[in-house]
Amino acid sequence: MNLETLTRSSGEWLRGTGPESDIVISTRIRLARNLAAFPFTNRASAHQKGEIEAILRDRISKLDIHPKLIYVNIPGLSPLDRQLLVERQLISRELAAAEGPRGVALGPQETVSLMVNEEDHLRLQVMRSGLALDEAWQDIDKVDDLIEQRVTYAFSEEFGYLTACPTNVGTGMRASVMLHLPALVLTKQIEKVFRALQKINLAVRGLYGEGSRASGDFYQISNQVTLGKSETTILNEIREVIPQIINYERQARAVLVQGNRQALQDKVWRAFGTLRNATIMTSEETMDLLSSVRLGINLGLLEDLSIPTVNELFINTQPAHLQKLMGTELDGEERNAARARYLRTRLREIGAQPN
């Protein structure tokens, strides 16, 4: 695998399959781990970061995981390639922007990524399409066990896995489920959902979103607490709340269809028409319009266009992906023109028509 092949597929989390995949995009679990004998990354010298990376890189290469993980040296990547990995959620923005020796080991299906010298020495991540907390936990628990046989983690009986930031200490686990909630946004009930989740200590964050609004109506629900609750308890708390949110979203969708089908259909078709005809498209507008189109497909208002195709458009219109596809670096304005051109071409190729 090399990074070029990444732009030819849309990756695990946008595969568009899995349970409840009309609303649940993906499930992700992260574990924060540190080597016992070293200062945390922010306190380590360049030399020590080099040693930490050498140790982890060696141990990762010896893991009994098939197919083998591929190790990518981050400082050796161009800024564009780093951004590409961020857009695919394979590395964090922090890892892309950090300095010094660091890297990521990737599974060929993009379900596993192991970040080295992030805020913690090791950040394990497993991603699954749809709602799959159990499967994701089984995968990551296994990888964690394999690594643990070869390194000594910083751990105390009292505080659990020791992490650079006290918000991660204990299990070191952050489990999140990404949801597409356009109807809750349209019916202005999303804030209510946020407040209810905050009360039970779950965090909500918009995907890609700058400011408080998530672009594309994607929201990530994750656990806030990592200390004093077992992994199973934390996963159960998330598992219990997701069906309720799915239910609210479905109810809101039903209300929209029953209340004013004509207006909803108009919104969906206008979004589709704009995507198919505009000559300048920002990333934000694309996300918003694709969100409406995605909702339209799920409600049967738009045919001949599939969810995986929409997902592919979501990822390929992100700045780094777009530049990779065009084979050249583009500034903001050039990107907006190229994005519109790409969308026009793709949607005409598919020959999709409003229903």
Place this chain on the structure above:
Amino acid sequence: MKCQYCSNPATVHLTDIVNKQKRELHLCQECAEKHQLIQQHQLNLPAILHAMIGQYVGAMSDELARLACPACGMRYMEFRAEGRLGCPHDYNVFRVGLGPLLERIHRASRHVGKVPRHRVDVGRQVELVELRQKLRRAIEAEAYEEAAQVRDLIRQKEATG
């Protein structure tokens, strides 16, 4: 309950216990956001740290201000400013200051859950971090003979750990 800053109903409740004294902060969503305690629906740790420590000027702060980790050299005040710890040992060194914070963030102070099968005792972990720092200083001072000795010692300790 009303917000401490305005009179709207308080929906954000933060509690911590320092010097056996319980302090509470009750705010409405708007004020909590205005004071940046919550950003994008997530708790903002450095801002909470500041707000929390801002409330306690006195004996406690003096005591905390003097704390530094013997293994990595991190001072509590640096942690306060950056919101990140320096090494695994800091959880013990800054225990007094961290306890209330962990209680605030997690509403718990003890780990429950997965335990690594392979682990070394805390004393050995601290020793290793200290040796690593010694190695770092030796390398930075270009004292390569000493560095080699320390490296051997680390290998020994790790092998017997």
